[in-house]
Amino acid sequence: MAQASSNAYLLYRQWQPYDWPENRPSANEVTRSQRGLGWQNQGSSGTFGIDYDYQPLRIRTGEPAHNGHLHRLTFGGEWQYRLYRLEARAGIAGTSNMFKYQDFHSDVVNGRIALFRAINEASSFSLGVGGDHRFGTFRWLPRVRWKQSNERGQWLVDLPVLVQWQSPGRLWEFRLERIGDRWATLDKAREVESALYLREWRTELTYRVHDGEGSWPAVALGIGASIDTRVRYQDLGTGTVDLSLGEALLASLRLDW
Template identity: 70%
Template sequence: MRNHSRLPFWRAQTIARAESCTFPLVVLLTVALALPRDVQGSSEFYLLYRQWQPYGWPQDAPSATEVSRSQRALGWRRRGAAGDFGVDYDYQPLRIRNGEPAHNGHLHRLTFGGQWQYQLYRVEARAGLAGTSNMFKYQTFHSDALNGRVAMFRAVGEGSPLSLGVGGDHRFGSFRWLPRIRWEHASENGHWLIDLPVMLRWRSPRNRWELRLERVGDRWATLDEAREVENALYLREWRAELTYRISSGKELWPAVVLGLGASVDTRVQYRDLDAGTLDLRLGDALLGSMRLNW
């Protein structure tokens, strides 16, 4: 049986902390949705599968097993001249079979949002729910399930490729605000996007090839098997991936994009029922991906 005697006070504290982080995100997402958008645009639906090489357990333990990881995702996006808006869902099994983790390793995430350009300003915002499968199955949510990321930029001048701004997200662990520098340039050699300190991307002419180096990280709300311990899992890494579009798609046939890459300095932080909070470096792993676009 769960002890409810201290629950109202505990929930009040956690909700207050969550609101302090999510309120700026809600405000900027509302502003972004209110920005003028063009009527003409194109829609895209996608399916994605990504598989990582197994991670070796970072500590010496007689019964330790490898940590397996994969990702399934789908989403819809509407693109226009002023920006885009979409809905994304992904399921990411992270199977940690060592110790007594206070989560079941089945991570679900549903988010909505996009990016918009208005004169010298650019807004990027996403919000949604992220948590373990038992949380969605039994509808037992706590405040860590609310999640999102946001960034706002201002170009240094009219027509300038350089923008300065600030962004807040979980890419480096707990939610934090970081200064951002964004530079974008297109030429006959392709399209370059540098968004320091989180991403570098190059796309070839006609978007056949793409090389992407980015900081990836997020938070999932967790529940243990008995649904008594409410906590959070943080997963973060540096990811490099080269993709190639082998088929452009036609009518009902999807475009097919294959990818090969690596995750570097992958870390996971979570609650263990016996050992307390663990912050482990899983290490480096190769990955492969396949994406279908309609």
């Protein structure tokens, strides 16, 4: 049996500003960043973790029914039992004024789930189904999962949401991932209840520059891009807005203890 272990992390990610997709003199660029922290415990049968992130998404045009300060707290993990694998997370996600005034509505509860079954005990392929907000509103999609390790590293392919490669020793990591989630929102007067959906394809290459020793954390730097970034939200003047923000480069810093 594998020995149980736990680790904590801090994360900072910064995007290049997005250009507003419409030619409006009053429209400014859209800025975005992310701060995150979390804890994970890994045992013989699976992992369990708690994650929090704060993501300012500053849209400075029109009359958005949200303040752009997106908070998310989730817990869950991954568990393996014989041929079956379960991935599940649940939590709350909303704008800062909801938590400040404790004025919540039903969209604040959020989550994702996926269940896989290996073809057989010797196969590295699994078939399954997953439900989440990666492609917009919550939907169920079939999933195909393949994991393989050799002298060139470790591959994990989870179609249609993830392709990941880690070098031997996990010095380098490359990810191409579908990202998408929902945050419950309130306007400034806390009268309009709605939701913001943010979705994209994200590609990122990270390199571990320091392994960490004693109380010193391991340090990883990353560079990548968000592709086909889309945001959907309620505007007080025009109603539902569904926009493509386009592409933006990003950089990240992660500390692991």
